[in-house]
Amino acid sequence: MNSKATILLENIIFIVLNLIFLGILILFIAKQGSGAIVLEQNYAKQIALLIDSAKPGAIMELNMEKAYEVSLKNKYAFDKVVEVDNENNLVRVKLSPDSEYVYSFFNEVFVTDFTNKNGYYVFTISKQ
Amino acid sequence: MINKKGAEKVLSVYWFAIIVLVATGIFIMVYNFYNYPYDVREIEANILLNNVADCVSRGGIINSEIFSGNFENDFFSICRLNFSAEETFEETQYYVSLNLSNASLIILDFEKGNKNLISSCGLEKDVEKNNLAKCVQREFYSVGSNSQSYLIKILTIVRKTEKNVN
Numbered sequence: 001m002n003s004k005a006t007i008l009l010e011n012i013i014f015i016v017l018n019l020i021f022l023g024i025l026i027l028f029i030a031k032q033g034s035g036a037i038v039l040e041q042n043y044a045k046q047i048a049l050l051i052d053s054a055k056p057g058a059i060m061e062l063n064m065e066k067a068y069e070v071s072l073k074n075k076y077a078f079d080k081v082v083e084v085d086n087e088n089n090l091v092r093v094k095l096s097p098d099s100e101y102v103y104s105f106f107n108e109v110f111v112t113d114f115t116n117k118n119g120y121y122v123f124t125i126s127k128q
Numbered sequence: 129m130i131n132k133k134g135a136e137k138v139l140s141v142y143w144f145a146i147i148v149l150v151a152t153g154i155f156i157m158v159y160n161f162y163n164y165p166y167d168v169r170e171i172e173a174n175i176l177l178n179n180v181a182d183c184v185s186r187g188g189i190i191n192s193e194i195f196s197g198n199f200e201n202d203f204f205s206i207c208r209l210n211f212s213a214e215e216t217f218e219e220t221q222y223y224v225s226l227n228l229s230n231a232s233l234i235i236l237d238f239e240k241g242n243k244n245l246i247s248s249c250g251l252e253k254d255v256e257k258n259n260l261a262k263c264v265q266r267e268f269y270s271v272g273s274n275s276q277s278y279l280i281k282i283l284t285i286v287r288k289t290e291k292n293v294n
Contacts, residue, residue, distance in 0.1 A: 021147055025154055032162045045168045052175045056208075089210050103291065106176060106222060108208040128208070 036070050040101035043067055044093040047082060048105040050123065051091070056109055058125040065119035070095045082121055084111040086128070167292040169262040176209075177264050177284040180224055183207035184280055185270035192273060194228065200238045211241050216290060219244075223261075223285040230278050245285040261287040 032038070043064060050060055064081070071078050074096035083092040089108070094100040110126045183206060184191055193199055193206055203226075204210065211222045223241035227234065249263035265283045272278055 021151070025151065028155065029158050032158050035162070038162050041165060045166055049168060049171060049175060052172065053178070088214075089212065090214065102214070102216075104214040104221075104288075106209050106211060107179065108204070108210040 036074065036095040036099055037101070039067055039070055040093045040095050040099060041103075043082070044091050044101040044103040047084075047093070047121075047123070048091045048103040051084070051105045051109065051111055051125065052107045054107065054109065054123075054125040056125055056127045060123045060125070061116070062121045062123065063119065064121050067093075067095055068119035078118070079115050082113050084113050084123075086110050164294050165292055167258070169286045169288055169292050170264065172288070173262045173264040173284045173286040176222065176224065176286065177266055177282050179209065180207060180226065180282050180284065181266070181268070181280070184226065184228070184282070185268070188270055190270045190272045190278055194236060199236065203238070203240055217288070221287040223283075225281075225283040227281040228278055229281075230272075230276055235278070241285070242287070245287055248285065248287075249283070258293045259289055261285045261289070 043062075047062065050062070054060065067081055068078050071081050076094065076096050081094060083094070084090070085092060089105050090102050091105060092100055092102050108128050110128045112124045112126075114122055116122050184194065191206075193202075199206060209224075211220045214221070220242040223239065223243065223245040225239040225246075226236060228236035245261045245263075248260035249265075251260055263283065263285045265281070267279065267281045269277050270280055
């Protein structure tokens with residue numbers, strides 16, 4: 001192999017190694033951000049804050065596509081992901097059979113939740 | 129000479145050391161970032177304050193129930209609030225204080241929730257401020273049915289440190 005070809009090959013190896021390194025880093029960061037534990041906390045707090053700021057009569061639709069993907073991956077039914085405990089004012093988000101995150105809300109309202117399509121949850125707020 | 133430089137790029141221990149160092153740095157940063165819980169206490173305290181403000185004054189006109197005499201006792205049912213503690217916490221994680229005055233006359237002045245949380249307010253400049261409860265205070269004027277103006281001062285505090293701070 002002549003010297004020019006060697007330089008080209010070495011540069012290609014160098015670039016490929018760098019790309020692999022960057023790829024692994026991006027994958028790691030993406031995986032950390034879309035993990036079940038992080039998403040459970042994120043959604044539970046988001047839903048609790050939505051309920052807190054809602055008035056009776058409100059209907060809210062929340063895009064939970066990321067949660068849908070994770071629950072599918074963990075073979076957990078999407079319609080069981082969110083559970084609102086109206087008696088104790090708690091929002092429970094579960095994206096796998098082994099984990100859950102619970103956050104409380106202070107607004108004394110009655111909340112019903114259901115999924116109307118894949119990746120979306122609807123919350124209806126009425127008087128307690 | 130050029131060949132030597134190319135070989136150095138691929139094989140240099142120095143280069144791999146830098147890669148490992150950068151990777152470790154990014155790993156630590158990402159791990160720390162996602163390991164910390166989202167702190168929503170200030171937003172929660174603001175929402176609580178807005179709820180109390182809406183309950184006391186709707187559209188700039190003061191709620192007539194305030195003058196019924198039972199407002200303080202029925203505060204939770206009138207304002208539709210529930211401060212009952214989550215299982216994680218031993219005591220109430222919320223605090224509300226409401227002061228309603230007309231000129232120099234105080235008409236209503238009461239506090240609800242965990243009074244121990246007041247000590248957290250005013251210490252924002254401290255180093256470990258994240259471990260303290262979050263306080264939000266607001267003052268506004270509202271008009272009564274007799275066209276008199278009232279000054280309303282509301283202070284809300286949310287603790288929930290265990291769920292929002294590592």
